[in-house]
Amino acid sequence: MKKGILEIRDLRKHYRLRRTRLLKKPGSIKALNGVSLSISKGESFGLVGESGCGKSTAAYTIVGLLKPTEGRILFKGNDVTSLNRDQKREFRKKVQLIFQDTSGSLNPKGTVEWILREPLRAMGMQKKEIKELILESMNLVGLDKDLLGRFPHELSGGQKQRVGIMNALILNPEVVIADEPISSLDVSIQAQILNLMNDLQERLSLTYLFISHDLNVVHYFCDRIAVMYLGEIVELSESEELYRSPLHPYTQSLLSAIPGETGHKLERIILEGDAPSPLNPPTGCFFHPRCFRRMAICSSVKPQMTEVTKDHFVSCHLY
Ligand SMILES: Nc1ncnc2c1ncn2[C@@H]1O[C@H](COP(=O)(O)OP(=O)(O)O)[C@@H](O)[C@H]1O
Numbered sequence: 001m002k003k004g005i006l007e008i009r010d011l012r013k014h015y016r017l018r019r020t021r022l023l024k025k026p027g028s029i030k031a032l033n034g035v036s037l038s039i040s041k042g043e044s045f046g047l048v049g050e051s052g053c054g055k056s057t058a059a060y061t062i063v064g065l066l067k068p069t070e071g072r073i074l075f076k077g078n079d080v081t082s083l084n085r086d087q088k089r090e091f092r093k094k095v096q097l098i099f100q101d102t103s104g105s106l107n108p109k110g111t112v113e114w115i116l117r118e119p120l121r122a123m124g125m126q127k128k129e130i131k132e133l134i135l136e137s138m139n140l141v142g143l144d145k146d147l148l149g150r151f152p153h154e155l156s157g158g159q160k161q162r163v164g165i166m167n168a169l170i171l172n173p174e175v176v177i178a179d180e181p182i183s184s185l186d187v188s189i190q191a192q193i194l195n196l197m198n199d200l201q202e203r204l205s206l207t208y209l210f211i212s213h214d215l216n217v218v219h220y221f222c223d224r225i226a227v228m229y230l231g232e233i234v235e236l237s238e239s240e241e242l243y244r245s246p247l248h249p250y251t252q253s254l255l256s257a258i259p260g261e262t263g264h265k266l267e268r269i270i271l272e273g274d275a276p277s278p279l280n281p282p283t284g285c286f287f288h289p290r291c292f293r294r295m296a297i298c299s300s301v302k303p304q305m306t307e308v309t310k311d312h313f314v315s316c317h318l319y
């Protein structure tokens, strides 16, 4: 694997559940089951999968909001868990998160200016410097400075997400992890936010980990795509290649649901049942209970990730 600016190695996150009246035995939700990725500087890397597959858990674990159960996160080759205090502070600045739900992530009691100012002040920045930085950032994300005195509930969805983006960018990060940044927005403004993120990537030389449940959006936005199912990566490839020749039956089903010209000529595939619970994942290939191509081996033996064609990896017994 080529060395990336951000490398995730065999990341696992299990949420422990305590015993309750309903849950007789304490259990654990296996939200991430050994995720490995290497994101190169300057690329847009897409992580796609249906709701509940572990995308947000991955995002929060990578930025340090959650503690991994196992695995390693390397930023520029350094293991994030073994950084000293100064290095940790630097990492927090350099790797930032854009939240899916800006309404929940912006303090409702503060004005836009207060929300942006407080973290900078806590870092010891001077008043004048903060003011300049905020004005420059407002300009960068296309917000009028008159909005500085407004409260989050006085902003539109698109304006709130621009504040969320500004919040992530104000300390000049290198990597931005965007957790479904457009899925809570009206369709009419989704494209504006995507264009803004594209534009900012170029101007600020950003590296993106772009998370979405929508394969069409990641195809449009990303250079490479990893497809996730029940806490595992099942396929990883360059974006155009994945769109043209999806290998994993799960990826094929996702793509077959996209109307219009996709290039793969798949008939619409309707999967049986819902995704199984990560509290009790299936044996063998996690996808086998829903797979339309399953074989005898699939329910007992876990497939390994293999490189089928150059830079196109899949985890499935068919290959
Ligand atoms: N704090 C938590 N405690 C227990 N289970 C959680 C918690 N957060 C998420 N989960 C579970 O972990 C799995 C992955 O969730 P999440 O990472 O939010 O997925 P996604 O972002 O892809 O929708 C889901 O089954 C979810 O219910």
Ligand code: SF4
Pocket (backbone or CB within 6 Å): 248, 249, 250, 285, 286, 287, 288, 289, 291, 292, 293, 294, 295, 298, 303, 315, 316, 317, 318
């Ligand atoms: S390993 Fe088997 S069950 Fe899993 S995706 Fe491949 S064919 Fe389907």
Ligand SMILES: [Mg+2]
Pocket (backbone or CB within 6 Å): 055, 056, 057, 100, 179, 180
């Ligand atoms: Mg999520």
